[in-house]
Amino acid sequence: MSGAGAPKTAAVDCHDLRVAIVAASWHEQVMDGLLAGAQRACGDHRVEAPVVTRVPGTFELPVVASALAQQGYDAIVALGVVIRGGTPHFDYVCGAATDGLTRVALDHTVAVGFGVLTCDDEAQALDRAGLPGSQEDKGYEAAAAALATAQTIKRIKRRFD
Template structure:
């Protein structure tokens, strides 16, 4: 697991308007990711938070783009794709990842990347921020996006 060596990114989000766009698949994992993101936003003093559910991870980029275009300061993309026996995993993972990168670059709005791409459900649960999980990728996505938002505010 790649959690070792992670930076401490606690960032102030006072005044930020943030959207959480979360996939609907794998309810237990998604509940943990959303809870971690919401807790991190509350701790960062973000009070203007919108939560929207996407049908799946493939739809994350288009929905994140819509919120980025509507004046949100940061968008948090949360989802989980678990490898199966077909190439579906590779196609959806690549499309969602490339799309989220494009949203951030095209809009200039930080996109917190909380999309888990795992070989099995156990790996996803280990990253979901649930009791007993080794990592909290929902929290990490918020911290990264708010840290980037703070840096971008200094660029003129």
């Protein structure tokens, strides 16, 4: 199971953070689960109204995350799913999304939660989507990681201001 070894962390108060969630549209059932998990994490961390933006697919996540970072969001949660097929398309989309989201985080010094599932089949994606019967809730985990990272960045900036 890929979730083995995940840290146990408590929700922290993030009511003062501007948070955006950008979610792909492909694989609707999986994406609905990921989005619900991310929104639940925001609620647990006292983020009352994260901005939710939908994009066509996982490939489009980085450019929209970059636009959101330019608008001053403290944390951006990127959610998507790519399921392996019979062509190299899987590798190109996964690499582009990973590299692009990393670039957004580094170029803008913004917390980016990486909630992109890269799965061999739909069953693996459903098992990680945070749906009833799923073993993992990667949408929740991505949002919680982004929020914790945003708080750390905020503390660092305050220390040196």
